[in-house]
Amino acid sequence: MTTTPDLAPPAAAPAAWNASLHAEVQQFYAHQMQLLDLGESERWAQTFTEDATFAVPTLPEPVRGRPGLVAATSRSHAELAAAGQRHRHFIGMFDVRPLDDGAVDVRSYAIVYVSHIGGDSAVHRVCVCEDRLVRGDDGTLRVLARTVTRDDLA
Amino acid sequence: MTTTPDLAPPAAAPAAWNASLHAEVQQFYAHQMQLLDLGESERWAQTFTEDATFAVPTLPEPVRGRPGLVAATSRSHAELAAAGQRHRHFIGMFDVRPLDDGAVDVRSYAIVYVSHIGGDSAVHRVCVCEDRLVRGDDGTLRVLARTVTRDDLA
């Protein structure tokens, strides 16, 4: 059974929020989303754990693991380029909840903008992103489980 | 007479800005706005002081106190649900100005997005939010006075 922040109790009790963690979380997401928009799929996938899950409403089950993440985002990036469009994922509104085992639950908003090259820019999607972050061997944050919902879907 | 950050001189002199406060302010707003969008009107109202004022251009005078805040937001949330829409309040751009009595003046931008369930998402409103924050007995931040302006209104 897939365990996500939405469906299961936290693996650990809440821990104290601190300002340094909040800034670190912001840096993590800024860098991660910029890699995505740059089409740097391999480097982007490295910001997830090896066995990470990524659940989106348009797929029947979560993507699991880095190869699947790379494949999905490489395909999306190529389709956008072919269509003469660019996407930007603007993420913010981080509600950061550290757990006492070192994991961090983060609920945020992500707005996806689309620009038509030679044309207009507009809001494409309004999403809520619920992540569980954990630390890798090098101490940096990585996504263990991500669940994205879209406001335009029931 | 109503005293708001716009209409009256500050109650205290400026104090030194610090990074921890800036992160705390961001966490405060992220959590507060997420409660609003979740329809958690009672919990949202707890992020204001008991006698808080909330001035918006579409009301002839400010809402004052938590019961009025709960009523206004509960009504809005019900109307949106009935119309098959969702709103997200994306707030950021925090210009944080601590005062030497412990209060904090914050001027920020809030973009309201609307999504039509089964349809499109778009920008609904572009707002500037001017708050005076104070600390409750438990040390956490609360809104004492909020003034919201909308860019589409003269």
Added chain:
Amino acid sequence: MTTTPDLAPPAAAPAAWNASLHAEVQQFYAHQMQLLDLGESERWAQTFTEDATFAVPTLPEPVRGRPGLVAATSRSHAELAAAGQRHRHFIGMFDVRPLDDGAVDVRSYAIVYVSHIGGDSAVHRVCVCEDRLVRGDDGTLRVLARTVTRDDLA
């Protein structure tokens, strides 16, 4: 020869990221962009170094120095007012990279919203902003070089 983060190797080696700097960068940009939107062109220009460069895709060469920055933004602000419009520059997604000489490279996203007074609000531009920041004599951050790109342009 103009040296910008895009065209030349960094002037210094990377230094350690820290949470306080990230918060300071956010405060800097929030305040800077609010000055721009308020039409405070002189105060806005003071957030750049005296010899700062500002490169945008719609100009054949970068603006250089504060008088040119003041002239460009004053003109834009007057044109918007005459057209009954307001712009808001919402900047975020700060990927902050300190260098060991004290400079800071920041890559961020800036969304420009337009509101027609008495009408609608919408996305106007989606931009990427690449800055090199340095510290003035008073220790505060200033922009030494800014390069803005627009997603709607090839």
